[in-house]
Amino acid sequence: MGFFQLLMKKKELIPLVFFMTVAAAGASSFAVYSLRKSDVILDRKRNPEPWETVDPTVPTKLVTINQEWKPIEELQKVRRATR
Template sequence: MGVFQTLMKKKELIPLAVIMTVAASGALSFALYSFRKTDVIVDRRRNPEPWETVDPHVPQKLITINQQWKPIEELQTVRSATK
């Protein structure tokens, strides 16, 4: 007996199936979105300092409102002195 045949016989299960499908697809899409972002650390052995490769002009949040980035002079001098 297939899933669709069961849903047609027991119509009260249709809302449950829809809610479960939406929840599972939302969880899967958020997991794929999280692994694609550069600020999520999955493997620290190959890239121990992943924050060095983050572009400051690309927003890192899901929703960014009025974000402006300015370089910190002290940090820039320390970074140039250590390299």
């Protein structure tokens, strides 16, 4: 019996199939969206240290409330010394 023949025979399965299809499409689209974000790095050969290119003045948290981003002086000194 084909899939659509089964749905026509048992009409109570139609909402279940619809919601499962919508959920699968939503999960797939979110996975693709997450992989395209700039925070996700899949290629480690071209950029092995991605934290070096992060701008400290741009907050990357999901929620930032009354927080100021300032560079740490000691970290800047170490960074300059290692380059």
